[in-house]
Amino acid sequence: MATLTVPSQVPSPTEDAEQLSKAFKGWGTNESLIISILAHRSAAQRKLIQQTYAETYGEDLLKALDKELSSDFERTVLLWTMDPAERDAYLSNEATKRFTSSNWVLMEIACTRSSLDLFMVRQAYHARFKKSLEEDVAYHTTGDFRKLLVPLVSSFRYEGDEVHMMLAKSEAKILRDKITDKAYNDEELIRILTTRSKAQLNATLNHYNNEFGNAICKDLKTDPKDDYLKLLRATIKCLTCPEKYLEKVLRLAINKMGTDEWALTRVVTTRAEVDMQRIKEEYQRRNSVPLDRAIAGDTSGDYEKMLLALIGHEDA
Amino acid sequence: MATLTVPSQVPSPTEDAEQLSKAFKGWGTNESLIISILAHRSAAQRKLIQQTYAETYGEDLLKALDKELSSDFERTVLLWTMDPAERDAYLSNEATKRFTSSNWVLMEIACTRSSLDLFMVRQAYHARFKKSLEEDVAYHTTGDFRKLLVPLVSSFRYEGDEVHMMLAKSEAKILRDKITDKAYNDEELIRILTTRSKAQLNATLNHYNNEFGNAICKDLKTDPKDDYLKLLRATIKCLTCPEKYLEKVLRLAINKMGTDEWALTRVVTTRAEVDMQRIKEEYQRRNSVPLDRAIAGDTSGDYEKMLLALIGHEDA
Structure with a gap:
């Protein structure tokens, strides 16, 4: 909502x-x-x-x-005013030009948008940058990050609710085997995460949890400092519980020494018209503080007013 | 035409x-x-x-x-009557279920259709098969074939004429280095072939030819029996000269002991409304026989009549 x-x-x-x-x-x-x-x-x-x-x-x-x-207020108003597909194309392009930390932005856009919305981002990318999104992502990434990100941004997942239980079981087993072997960049593991519908993936991961006793993200935490593993866990979270993922992005952005305005602005402007209500609920539950109070405490001036208005703060 | x-x-x-x-x-x-x-x-x-x-x-x-x-006439009329995107979705799905020889069909559809047409095939695939095209392709292929085919069917290439000459030069060098090392499944080589616009790829391959003295397909002929190398050469041909590629499909289908009706029917029904005129010219040039005479000599009855009508034979 x-x-x-x-x-x-x-x-x-x-x-x-x-x-x-x-x-x-x-x-x-x-x-x-x-x-x-x-x-x-x-x-x-x-x-x-x-x-x-x-x-x-x-x-x-x-x-x-x-x-x-100027500054953060300007970025917020500009991002907000843009057409959503053009905004995502702009954010993705920006992400391909920055350091690997921005792989997260590409993953977030690829995994939280609907299949058709992601396709419209790819169309807007052609129109604005005279290149394709996957072309830039593939060119600016390497190794395991590329293996994961290129199919993510190229995906056009089926969006029906149909679930094949036999397939969920067999693919849960594949995931488990690969993770046991620490083959985190295995092509079968990447195939499952990047091509299956969200409903199917959910069934697979539920089966994983039931059958093997751990949530998959726990099993992927063997090396908490490994950036690729972090991205893999974030991908799974984005695909299965986008509101929780985005709550965490906001939490880290606000709790950081010196707010991470880029993340804060991005999440608020891209989600205010989609699911910010749910993200606010998750935020309150996880932090015992309403999101608007947290934002008010961490920002100021017109930037604060604009963010509060977008997240539906009463007087803004 | x-x-x-x-x-x-x-x-x-x-x-x-x-x-x-x-x-x-x-x-x-x-x-x-x-x-x-x-x-x-x-x-x-x-x-x-x-x-x-x-x-x-x-x-x-x-x-x-x-x-x-019934039989080949039926298949021709059915394929022809279908909406083009649905027809391609149907042919792709059929290809994912057959032996690896049908990888060629997937590559042909991914490389000869326009970016938007390929996207419409992916939409039609969702609607008809309740799955995504790339999901089925990834599931039914392995190894090098999967590495090449999944990004091909997921691609949404930029279609402008802009060419970056510096990039063409640097990527021609990458291709040459990989081929010299016999690293035909290298991810950089696959990235270039699966993400660059057709115009850009053409510039890169022209530069390759000028700089290194051989057309790339010649350098990829080290082992003429290797199926993956064959598919790689076919991909390059499809992306750069689709009419020549399709002429060859027709030539092989007709010259075969016992016509390959599946290939003949596929090319005629999918190209009659697109570029069959150019394919006919290529056919005449390469075989010194007009395509309609070759088809008439190799087929009969209503199947023959239908094919001749579609390729614009005067009395059909």
């Missing part, structure tokens, strides 16, 4: 574009006005505002925002 | 459905009538006829054809 709140009476795109143009004018920018509009419009509405703004003022709204705003 | 011919005055889908229903009635089936209708309608027109037939007669047209027709 989304946390985005949209007023019952939404102004026309023309009125919204006009108000945004006013917010940019004169001395200083009216950040509150910008938040009050953009943080309370759906993706379809934001798209219309962007089109109307371009037609009326002859300038791209994202470029205008880029000129007027 | 297509070889399909559609009359200037096309009857309405209702008239066509009625005529087909008549062709099925009474003693024996009127095969000529079926050919005169279906072999001269575009994919969009065939789809409308199918819909109208189902609404009017309460029966799926493909099922009715299946009941009335």
Whole structure:
């Protein structure tokens, strides 16, 4: 469930574009006005505002925002305003250019989006970067990371609920055998994780847990510092309990000495219109603090206001 | 260029459905009538006829054809009548269930279709088989074949004409080094072939040829009997000169002792509406015989008539 709140009476795109143009004018920018509009419009509405703004003022709204705003607040407003598929394409491209820590971002996008949404990210990637997503991921990664990430970002998983129990049993056994042999980069293990439907994978991992006495992620914790094993566990978590995975990303981002604004901004802007309600519940359960209070304690100014508005904080 | 011919005055889908229903009635089936209708309608027109037939007669047209027709003629009419994406999904699924020789069919579909068409095949595969194409391909293949085929069927290549010459040079060098080391299943080699745009790959292979004095396929012929090397050469040919590849499939199918009807039917039904004109030109050039004469010499009856109609033979 989304946390985005949209007023019952939404102004026309023309009125919204006009108000945004006013917010940019004169001395200083009216950040509150910008938040009050953009943080309370759906993706379809934001798209219309962007089109109307371009037609009326002859300038791209994202470029205008880029000129007027700065730092974390700017990044949040820009990411939020973008079309979701374009936003994911942008984040993925950014991730292919940074250090291996950003493999997590690629995995997160590949595993938490629906199959069709992931495909639309690949289309948006073509349009914006004149290359394919998998081409950049394959080029910028090596070894085990590449073996796992390329099929993840290329996947188009079946999304039905059908589960084949015999297959779940036989593939649970394969996973167990490979893990016992410490063959964590084995192609059969990677095949199962990167091609099976989420429902099927869930059945396989439940069977694993029942039959072998441990959750698979526990068995994959033999070397807690191994980055590939960490990514493998994160992949499994993302595919089976995305809200728990994203709660953890938020928790680590907020608890870090000096907040990890990139992670915080990414999760809030990409999930506010999808499942942020569930992520908030997980956050409260795991931290005994509501997410909005945690965010308020760790951020400030317009950045704080924008994040709180997106996660559905009452007064924002 | 297509070889399909559609009359200037096309009857309405209702008239066509009625005529087909008549062709099925009474003693024996009127095969000529079926050919005169279906072999001269575009994919969009065939789809409308199918819909109208189902609404009017309460029966799926493909099922009715299946009941009335038999052997190679039946397979040709059924494959031709199907929606192109569904047809490719059907052929791919069939290929995952057969022996490794059918790896060629998977490669052919993955490499000769446009990126969006291949994606539509993956969508049709979900709808029909309740699984993903890459899931079945990965499950039914092993070793080097899997390493190559899974990324091929999962690819969504960029289709622009942009070429990066520096990249072409550096990747031509990578290919050369791997081939010199006989590392034909090397992940860098597979990455380049499975992710780069066709335009980029073409530039890379041209550079390979210029710089190292041999076409890459020649350098991949060290062991002419190695099935994986054969598939690798076929992949390169399919990606760079699909018409020449398909001409060769037809040539081998026709020259074989006992025609290979499966290959002949597949190429004619899948390319008649795409690039069969170019394939016919290649055929004439390579064999000094027109394709229609070669087909007429090797097939007979309604099967022959249907194939000739699809490749645009004058009287068919």
